[in-house]
Amino acid sequence: MTVHMKDMANAIRFLSMDAILKANDGHPGTPLGGADIATALYAKHLKFDPQNPDWPDRDRFVLSAGHGSMLIYSLLHLSGYEHFDLEQIKNFRVLGSNTPGHPEYEGDNGIETTTGPLGQGIANAVGMAIAEQSLNARFGDDIVDHYTYAYTGDGCLMEGIASEVIALAGYLKLGKLVFLWDDNRMTDDGSTDQAVIEDNVARFDGAGWHTQRVDGHDADAVAAAIAAAKQDDRPSMIACRTFIGFGIPRIQNDRAAHGGKLFPEDSVAARENLNWPHEPFVIPEKIRQDWAAAGLNGAKERQAWLDRCSKMPADKRAEFDRLMNWHLPKDWNATLKAFKKENAEDPTAKPGIAASGDVLSLLADAIPEIMSGAPDLEAATKHKRQLTPFTKDDRSGRYIHYGVREHAMGAIMNGMTVHRGVMSVGTTFLVFSDYMRHTLRMAALMGIPGLFVFSHDSIGIGKNGPTHQPVESLASLRAYPNMWVFRPADPVEMAECWELGIQHQDGPTTIICSRQPLPPVRTVHTDENLCARGAYILADAEGGPRQGTIFATGYEVSIAMDARKILQEKGIPTAVVSMPSWELFEQQDEDYRDTIIGRDTARVAVEAAVRLGWDRYIGEKGKFIGMSSFGASGDMEDVFKHFGITPEAVAEAVQSQLG
Amino acid sequence: MTVHMKDMANAIRFLSMDAILKANDGHPGTPLGGADIATALYAKHLKFDPQNPDWPDRDRFVLSAGHGSMLIYSLLHLSGYEHFDLEQIKNFRVLGSNTPGHPEYEGDNGIETTTGPLGQGIANAVGMAIAEQSLNARFGDDIVDHYTYAYTGDGCLMEGIASEVIALAGYLKLGKLVFLWDDNRMTDDGSTDQAVIEDNVARFDGAGWHTQRVDGHDADAVAAAIAAAKQDDRPSMIACRTFIGFGIPRIQNDRAAHGGKLFPEDSVAARENLNWPHEPFVIPEKIRQDWAAAGLNGAKERQAWLDRCSKMPADKRAEFDRLMNWHLPKDWNATLKAFKKENAEDPTAKPGIAASGDVLSLLADAIPEIMSGAPDLEAATKHKRQLTPFTKDDRSGRYIHYGVREHAMGAIMNGMTVHRGVMSVGTTFLVFSDYMRHTLRMAALMGIPGLFVFSHDSIGIGKNGPTHQPVESLASLRAYPNMWVFRPADPVEMAECWELGIQHQDGPTTIICSRQPLPPVRTVHTDENLCARGAYILADAEGGPRQGTIFATGYEVSIAMDARKILQEKGIPTAVVSMPSWELFEQQDEDYRDTIIGRDTARVAVEAAVRLGWDRYIGEKGKFIGMSSFGASGDMEDVFKHFGITPEAVAEAVQSQLG
The missing domain is CATH 3.40.50.970 (Thiamin diphosphate (ThDP)-binding fold, Pyr/PP domains)
Incomplete structure (x- = not known):
């Protein structure tokens, strides 16, 4: 392997090790084992600009094995993202730092998605690759043309979601998607031989992917494989054979590397082993420069992209900017x-x-x-x-x-x-x-x-x-x-x-x-969006001060309306509150909420679901008409009756409170 | 195909069709398409006894494609399960019948598990095969030695859970597990070509399964394949090529067969097409006899099994009976x-x-x-x-x-x-x-x-x-x-x-x-299981009538205890209610619940989770100390403080109510 890539990788290893030791917590296995893979990608292929992390046409990189968060923090730090300066690395896993236990989405700072729960990251990457293709179809190669890379461990691949997205990505022939599989054959429980018989390469082959196998500790080989992957029009999976926890003799190729505790002796032994005589958190200038250079690779590409953008027709440009800023089109509604x-x-x-x-x-x-x-x-x-x-x-x-x-x-x-x-x-x-x-x-x-x-x-x-x-x-x-x-x-x-x-x-x-x-319940047109307040009085009490309040959502609002009719006919002024969104209702001021809730009225909620949460609105004397068990197969009318969710039951629940 | 198997399969088809038409609802595709597969299994292989459906050593059959419920209802009816008499078939999907929309678990009546949500059934089958092997290891071939069959469609195989269990079953070499894949290449959305590129046979091969391909409309071929599957020591998958909705010209091999509506004309056309001149729900005597004979196959095997059981040592026999009856061992606790x-x-x-x-x-x-x-x-x-x-x-x-x-x-x-x-x-x-x-x-x-x-x-x-x-x-x-x-x-x-x-x-x-x-909170030993009532007073108010009540669960009980200490020291008699199970608490009588809740006291609940549901216990004036957002990475003590979940905050929440 090229000497400088080896050093660059070791910079990741020791930064990660030092941060994990300082935090006295964290997962060393991935940053140590995957440092060469990551170096190959960031130094030789990834299109990114640490000065402009939100550049829309950047390549996307997802660390699906999110427990190895120090791998991406080290990469972002070394390649020049200000958001991840040395102070942040030293504050790994400290409350309020930019370096939490698992990477948390900051699209504007090089963390493309939150990862940790296994399988999610690779699946997100498939979504990114689809978005790229969709935008590419709308705006052309000049404006949208990037790769999406996902770094995956064995865990991500064992989850069911992996099979779902591998199948779909192969089917959709997402040629600009590249998975880098950290093939270390070790999980927290130990050797993958304990639970896996499948050959993952064959599995991806079967799903229509381009596959390769390389030595994951040879960054040149990994870089060459990525180059080949980019050429192929199928999605690519590169099986990078590595050793988990590479560099620390005690844990290398051992399950203890996954998330086990590190000790100061490990750091000493690794420094000896990898010939890294530098103090904690100290990266030699030469290596810093190599990383800084890697971080500058993309700036020229970005400038060229900006030049191309400037030649776009104004309306197309405006449309692209609109999309990148999450703005809605004029008059969309x-x-x-x-x-x-x-x-x-x-x-x-x-x-x-x-x-x-x-x-x-x-x-x-x-x-x-x-x-x-x-x-x-x-x-x-x-x-x-x-x-x-x-x-x-x-x-x-x-x-x-x-x-x-x-x-x-x-x-x-x-x-x-x-x-x-x-x-x-x-x-x-x-x-x-x-x-x-x-x-x-x-x-x-x-x-x-x-x-x-x-x-x-x-x-x-x-x-x-x-x-x-x-x-x-x-x-x-x-x-x-x-x-x-x-x-x-x-x-x-x-x-x-x-x-x-x-x-x-x-x-x-x-x-x-x-x-x-x-059944339609909003039969009088209004331009105002009544649902915006979360809950509102759909039909007010008539003929006197409100005595009953019926809360409902969805279909059951029509049941509430029928119940109200029964009650009104009996001379009990009753309001129906439609409550399409609890969340928006909770955001209203107290006066509004009190008005809607009618705390001094006989309150009943009706919803064909479990009661959980409704007590907040009906109070301790209120009643709930809904489900307390699972449902049953049958004609819908029969089923509603069987479970007692009827206008009559709702009316009775109001009346019974009024004595 | 043997003539009588063809007739037997058509009996399934027409019973299913007639029931679906009568219910005016249901999924015809599977019972029509899979009738030959099911006939091969039930007539030639499945070890079962409709007179004793709960025979412990019966083979298990799971219809993982549960939407095709009429397939299993027809099978159980025809082979002699009383629970599924003709009246039940005619009441398909009627409230209170034994034939609900999707098969619902009745282990004592031939429905081995509830199915419908795709992928669950095949995964349950893997669990059954594991249980069989575990019991086989304990009790030997004489007592526990049966196969587990699962009928799967394309949908089940696309779900992520399928890949998880296929991998695991192959790894564990569950040789007595057989999947019958209804390979009709059609789902509700249309041809599987719209979403699938993988070859499922290769996929199972890769996971260490024995695989075969047969014509799924040739019951003899299916029966032969099952025989071969039973011989192999790996789990087996038989890809049975079929046509969905087989027999109804309008929908055969069409997406409309999956769950689309049937019309009386379909029944007429199918009767013509398959030469079935019989009235709805009428099965010719000869075919009834063939099915009845199939249902009797297992009785002799069961008798032999009973004979073997009778030779078991008494203690082993008692142990086996204990297990089959869900009884716990003596002095287990x-x-x-x-x-x-x-x-x-x-x-x-x-x-x-x-x-x-x-x-x-x-x-x-x-x-x-x-x-x-x-x-x-x-x-x-x-x-x-x-x-x-x-x-x-x-x-x-x-x-x-x-x-x-x-x-x-x-x-x-x-x-x-x-x-x-x-x-x-x-x-x-x-x-x-x-x-x-x-x-x-x-x-x-x-x-x-x-x-x-x-x-x-x-x-x-x-x-x-x-x-x-x-x-x-x-x-x-x-x-x-x-x-x-x-x-x-x-x-x-x-x-x-x-x-x-x-x-x-x-x-x-x-x-x-x-x-x-x-931190230990139950520091005084009692033989009584205090958690049995769901919630109980862990520490009562002291020095006067109870003014404050703090509800908590788990770790936060220790926070509640610390808060109580603060309050007691301030002269506010406060009780702490530990509430390990809301469900058990709700089962208590009203007096007990009122005593625990203390409705006239200042109530506070503390739980490091969202508030939803707690209002039931704290009432409209009570306070909740917990989470209203997601968490954060950091030292645990820092994080609890950051989110304001502290003894001081709890004590303050009590005090603020007392004015």
Whole structure:
């Protein structure tokens, strides 16, 4: 291996070791074992500019094995990212530092996505590669033309999500995607021989990938393999044979290297072993210069890109800038007003998911960056509409056939989002949100947008039965910080919730849709977005001061309205509060919340889901009409009756409180 | 194909078609396309006895493609299961019938597991095959020696969980496991060419499986392939090439067959096409007899098995019966009392997960059917202990190295459970419960036991940061019906919660453990299991009537105790309520609940997680000290302070209510 690359790699090793020792915590295995691979990539291939980390056409690098965070912090530090100066390296894992335990998304500072939970990073990378191709189709090679690299360990590849995205990336022939597999054959439990029989290279071959095997401690060989990978029009996987914890005799090629404790003696022994006589955190000037030079490689390329950008037609340039800045197109929501009006006047009950598809269809015309997908549920969810498929032959398509791969979809969506330039919409049944659950967490944790549409939202699906009837999902989604969960009551609310979700940029949005028709409840048109406050009085008490308050979401708002009718007829003035989003309601001021809640009234919440969380709104004397068990297969009307979710039961729950 | 098998298969087709038409709902594609495969299996191979469906040594059959439920209902009806008489077939998908939309677990009636969510069934089957091998090692071929068959479509194979379990089954060389792949190359979205490039046969080959390809409409060929599969010592996959919706000209080999609507004309055309002149729900006597004969095949084998059982030594026989009846061994919890006493007297703070491992270790000695596993977290979770690995060469092992495959673990655990004879314990980090989330749902939905230990339960893990710090997980688990969620405060509570969890047989149990040491709070020994009531007064108010009540779980109980100390010193009599299980608390009578809650006191809950659900206990005036965002990487003490979860904050929250 070229001498200077060896030194550069050792700089990563010792910075990482020193930081981990100082923090007295961290995972040494990956930064030590993968230092040569990373050096080959950063010094010879990666297109990046530490002075302008947010350069849109930079190559993307994802450290999917996020526990090896010191690998990327060392890389960013050495190559010149100010955000990761030596002070930050010394404060590894200290509260408030830029160097947390696992890499946390800072797209403007070289951390392209949050990683740690295994398999997520490589899947995000597939999403980035899709976004690149989509933008490339819109703006051409001059403006968008970059590679996406993901560094993966054995753990990422064992997770089910890996198989999903490997299959999809091969199918879509994402030729500018390169996986660098740190093939050290060792996980926290020990040798991979304990749990793996498959040959990963054959596995990628079978999925249509270009594959190579190299010595992962020979940076020149790795660099040559990357060059070959870039030439091939298939996605590439390079199996880099390495030894975990390379350099520390006690732990090299041992499971203890994964995340085990380091001792000062290890540092002494490694310094001896790798001939590194330098003090902790000291990098010899020559090596610093080599790294600095690597960090400067991209500046010229960026300048050339800027020159090309300056030659773009003004409208195209404006459009590109708009996308990179997350701005919405002018008048993007203009058609929604007409949609609301039309639906306010239309007495037809429509399935929630169909209404959502209608709105998506309008918005897809207005917002060209929208890309949609619904894992093998195109027919049931109606979210393809006018969009054509994104395929290996047509990158201008805006609908992704994910196959039956929900987990892949979620992570790919997150990857598309952090890449920028694409607004991704993903749809599946609410009950299958479980399959992609950790991707929802990652979106919420990163505080990034993403529109997740979940349909078939309750026992309202009827005959398909309890396997497909969520009862716990709403509560489990409402538990996320940063996420907005909407459950619209009819097509008008659907449009309003979509309008809010599209604008929600510091966290993901879920839109929960019924399969069964939603009787219209918003029958008087208003331009105002009533859902914006999270909850509002849909129908006020009449004939006297409010005695009863019924809270509901989604389809059950129509049940609440029927219950109100019963109560009003009995002379009990009752209000119905539609509550499409708890999160937005919680953001309102106390006065507004008190007005809506009506603390001195008889309060009842009705939702075809578990009670968890509703006590906050109904208080200790209030009642809840909903589910306390899983559902049942049968005709929808029978099922609602069976579980006692009826207007009569709701009315009775109000009355019983009034004595 | 043998004529009578063809007729038998057509009986399945028309029963299914007639039932789906009558229900006006259901998925025709699978029962029509897979009828020949199913006939080959049930008529020629499957060891079962419809008169004794719960015969422990029966072969297991799992319809992983659960949407094709009419396939299994037809099979069970035709082969003689009383539970599925003609009336039930005619009531397909009617509320209260035995024939719900998707097959629902009734181990005593031929439905070995609930299926529908794709990928779960094949993974359950792997668990059943593991349980069979484990019991075979204990009781020998005479008593336990059966095959496990799973019927899978393309959808199941695309899900990530499929790759996880295929890899693991190949690795473990589960030779008595046979997958029948309904290779119809069609999913709901259309041709699998839209999303799949991989050759599934090569994929199984690579994972160490025995594979074959046959014409799935030639029942003789399928039967021969099954015979060959049984001979091979590797798990087997038989790719059965079929046409979805076989027999109905309009939909055969079309995506509309998957779950699309059937019309009376389809039934007419199919009757013409397959020469089936019989009225709806009418099966000609000859064909009924052939099916009845198939259903009698196993009776003789069962009798021979009973004869062998009768020759078992009495103690072995008693042990086998004990296992099949879910009974616990005598004195299984005897060692827990000593453990509680010892820990009540030991002032050392111990990590929750280590205490859980200690308890597991005691119970593993007392309960020989316990099998443990922790996907690649053996070192971090300490739940292997004295157990040796279950491997391809040693089936007596009781620890499964799952690899980095949480989703597989969950579904395999469910499969082991429904097989009976094994008590399965699975451990991972709480944040990764997401990866196996749907398997928790399936366990809760089926109402089956299962011990899920989730560690590293909060910001208390400190430096690894927010990717590994759950804040939403507790709430999302508490949302499940049937599940008991325990969060023990110290080793004494740990023993009590395990004791309760082991006895919980109509739903799964999760035990939430800290990584950080838990200061002992139960320092006075009592034989009584105080956790059994879900919540109890750990430290009562002193010096006057109770003015403050602090609710807490897990580690935060120690914070509550410190807060109480502050308040008591200020002369505010304050009680601390430890609340390890909301579910058990909700089962108590109202008087007890009122006593614990102290509705007229200043109430505060402290939990290092989101608030969702706590309002039920603290009321509208109470306060919550916990998380409203994701966590942060840093020293644990710094992180708790940063988020304001301190004894001082809790004490202040009580005081502020008292004015």
